[in-house]
Amino acid sequence: MTHTAPVPYVLGVDTDTTTLREADYLLRALASELALPEGVFGCTHLVRDGRPRVALSLAAESEPVLRTVRDRLTEQGYEVSDGAPDEAGRAVLFPGADALTGTLTLAELLARSAIDRVTVLGTPGEPDPRTLLVTREHVRPHWQDGRLVLAAMPAAGGTLVPFEDPDPTPCCAEH
Known part of the structure; x- marks a missing residue:
């Protein structure tokens, strides 16, 4: 794309x-x-x-x-x-958003959508394009300096997940 x-x-x-x-x-x-x-x-x-x-x-x-x-x-x-x-x-x-389901490599994510870049929290540099991203059917990139950037974080088995959780626990839910 x-x-x-x-x-x-x-x-x-x-x-x-x-x-x-x-x-x-x-x-x-x-x-x-x-x-x-x-x-x-x-x-x-x-x-x-x-x-x-x-x-x-x-x-x-x-x-x-x-x-x-x-x-x-x-x-x-x-x-x-x-x-x-x-x-x-x-x-x-955004263009390609509906194609970001299931588990994709970062290369597939970038090729299928308008997302320009993926960053991984707590790690320097660009992630390997072969790294798997479990989308959880909830991919929400942000505009940064005119580029659409997805923040991801490490998950089980060496995969990544988008930083934004599709079902966040409300603050103080247990209180």
């Missing part, structure tokens, strides 16, 4: 969601409802102002695609603005 820097047309969408899980669900529901084309990037952004929440961004290579999206989201009552809330969005929708 051709790796790309952030695409030139970006919309920010203010939401009332307060968790990443809610924002992921909303982003996927909107993508389906709006019939977004394959090449659209959809990201979440933590907003830490007087009203903490998770905002969304949608990015496409074609301005007319997002013009229609802007109109439809505005009609639904969302506050829509030009540009992303920040440059470090967490990608939920």
Whole structure:
């Protein structure tokens, strides 16, 4: 897959969601409802102002695609603005995301998706492209310096898993 820097047309969408899980669900529901084309990037952004929440961004290579999206989201009552809330969005929708299931080598992950690079927590340098990644069907790379980067961590049997857990335990769940 051709790796790309952030695409030139970006919309920010203010939401009332307060968790990443809610924002992921909303982003996927909107993508389906709006019939977004394959090449659209959809990201979440933590907003830490007087009203903490998770905002969304949608990015496409074609301005007319997002013009229609802007109109439809505005009609639904969302506050829509030009540009992303920040440059470090967490990608939920990106080219190739649906192909990242099961266990893949890092080379396969990079070839199948718009992800540019994989980093492994606690290790210097680039990981071996033959290393296996157990996706857990939850791959959420972040934009870093215009590149889509997946943070991974070591797991059992010399494999890796994405750093973000698909089913995190809420803080203080046992208290």
